[in-house]
């Protein structure tokens with residue numbers, strides 16, 4: 629048992645056929661998959677999920693992109709899950725991400741950056757609850 633974090637494999641990584649490779653890295657780095665699903669977000673859902681960014685200039689673009697195709701959402705469990713997962717995914721901009729990180733390997737750009745990872749324990753809970761009911765967690 630450990631803490632949880634929440635992730636999404638973003639539309640361009642799903643379209644590129646990278647779901648399996650990314651999940652393999654996630655499990656290979658000690659994260660247990662508690663919940664998992666493929667789903668296409670509506671604009672409304674993406675807007676709500678990213679509401680914290682609504683004052684940022686790229687908010688509209690981000691909402692359009694995240695609702696442009698299916699994503700894979702997951703709850704992950706590990707000791708120190710939030711911090712360790714942020715380390716595994718790397719910097720927001722793949723040009724700045726360390727070698728071996730998910731974003732370095734799979735991201736196309738700073739906006740199309742392959743995966744989401746929660747930035748705090750509090751947000752991990754909020755984001756997990758946004759996507760998954762209790763009966764979908766194992």
Ligand code: GDP
Pocket residue numbers: 681686689690719720738739740741743744745747
């Ligand atoms: P994260 O925590 O590393 O995902 O980064 P942020 O919280 O700063 O940004 C949230 C998401 O917005 C990122 O993962 C990108 O998909 C997107 N994003 C960040 N910066 C930009 C930008 O300058 N332009 C666009 N279009 N999207 C961005």
